[in-house]
Amino acid sequence: MYWKNILKIKIALALCLSITASLYAGKSSDLQNEFNVAKKLYEEGNYSQSIDRLENLLDETPKSKLKRKAYRYLAESYQHLGKFEKALSIYQLAVEIYPKDVGFLTSLGKLYYDFNLLDRTKEMMENALQISPSAFEANEYMAYAYEHLGFLSEASSYYEKALKYSPEKTPNLWHNFSLCLYKQRKFQKSMEAIKISLDFEPENPEFLFTLARIEYALGESTSALSNIKKASVLMPERKDILLTFALWLIDEGNTSESLKMASLVLKKEPSEPLALWVSALAYIRKGKIPLALDYLNSAVKTKSPFISETSNRMIKELKN
């Protein structure tokens, strides 16, 4: 009798266990399905709907692996919707739960960087690099953060690491590295870096402009003028390129061409400060002082403090 009762209890327990297991399996597969739907919505660009599903799923799911993915899609969905503060809080929570997840650390660091929270960017990226020293993006953003803070040699060494660990062609990263070296007046190295960028994208006007600036700094004015000309043809809307070109032409004695460029800008914006100043400089070079004074007087009235003050002092100098 006793053994019979024991057997009954065992059978009852086994039944209970199998029912619970099948229920759990069903629920787990439901959650996986729910996640797949949310992921599909995300991939289709239906971020709001994806967020609804992911938030429900995160309330329910006990599975760490799924949860981790859900946090990522949730944060990215918020980012796509421009709800950056919400994305930030999701990443902060994810980093708290998964402190050794390099992906979350890097994503949070990148978001901090976007908001100019550079010390926090560094903190996150340092954590990521402690776990994975070859994490490409962590090295890349360490370089950006250091550069933005003025630590240019530290930035350079992180650029080198980022370029070493980069998984693909990175012409923009080479360009950024080149600019960082340019700021340190390491022109030869800067030239080497920009040439690699240009190997990838020979017609990139931004790269050509940087190359021209390096060449100009090195005194190679012929090739600098040729490259800035190419850049300004490729990006005619960029006033900085056009007017830098105009300034260099004044130095070369080609004041007529320089004045043409400045007048192109002034036709659209009659009180453009730099174009006024460039015109004044060209007229001084041509010896037409009254015309130069007219332009300088206009430049003084602009809202560019440095050009205004420089023009003011130039007027005094010319009147002496």
Added chain:
Amino acid sequence: MGTRMRNSLSVNFMLVFQSKFWKRSIIFVFIFLVFNPVFAYNPDDVARDFLWNKVINLAKENRPKAALALSAGGTRGFAHVGVLRVLTDAGMPIDCVAGASAGAFVGAFYSAGYPLQKLWDIVSDVDVKMNLRGFVNLTMIQIAFMDKLASSGKIEKMVNKAIGDISFKDLKIPFSCSAMDIKTGEKIIFNSGKVSKAVRASMNLPGIFKPVEYRHRYLVDGGVIDYLPVDSAKKLCKGGWILASVTKGDFSLQSLKNVLSYYLQVIEIRGSLLIANEAKKANFVIEPNVGEIGSTDLANSLAAGKIGLRQAYRDLNLVKESYILFSLKNVLEKYFKN
């Protein structure tokens, strides 16, 4: 980096948001639209870069001299190393340097051509590298029982070891540093003789270190009388442009935990009064926010260096503009001549 960075959102801005989520999101989107232009064009940047490259490429004799005045400030003075790093990266010409106390230490190394990266390494671990650990923690009892003042000879040895037993005339850049004669109260400006002895005298805290005997004088820390040596810089670079790097202490924040700290506090207060007068004579003043760092807080020397670097980088465009405007006549000479 420019196109990658959505910048200009202040660190504190996010902390201000206390309203409902949707309101905050609208503000964030607005900020992104305002501060995230594809390309930010600033006409001043182009003009500044153009003129800057011209001024720094002028021959030394064709442009105004540029002088640095480096203030006293103990540990805070290591901020000058960060300032120098930024100026050097930017190609800023530095034709002469005047320093007091910590400023004398940094200035001497720089003027001797000591590599800035190595100087930065010293800053990173200054209490060990300068072997100064110990004196900063003097208590009232220790001072009461001290029958004689300590020697600052370690400083002299350290300077000698790093830059060599050289004289002022051997320096790559003209340099001067100041000390005070404790018997007469006179300001003594060193610009000849042994550099290490002068630096030691300039850093020689009165009451802690024995006065340095030099040519029948008894010399103590230059910070007592010449906290910010703008006048000395002017004398070195006559008619030149003066950049002052000021590492003023915020004495309201200092914790007065021992005799030494009270004593240094008096020097700090006097120093800030001296700065107020001298800074007006400089053409540009960089003032790293190192006030919270105590003058003997050697553990924070690297923090001071970093603050100095960040402040100098923030001020860099203004520094360039100031020197360009000072040199404008020289820069545009060939245009004006025509």
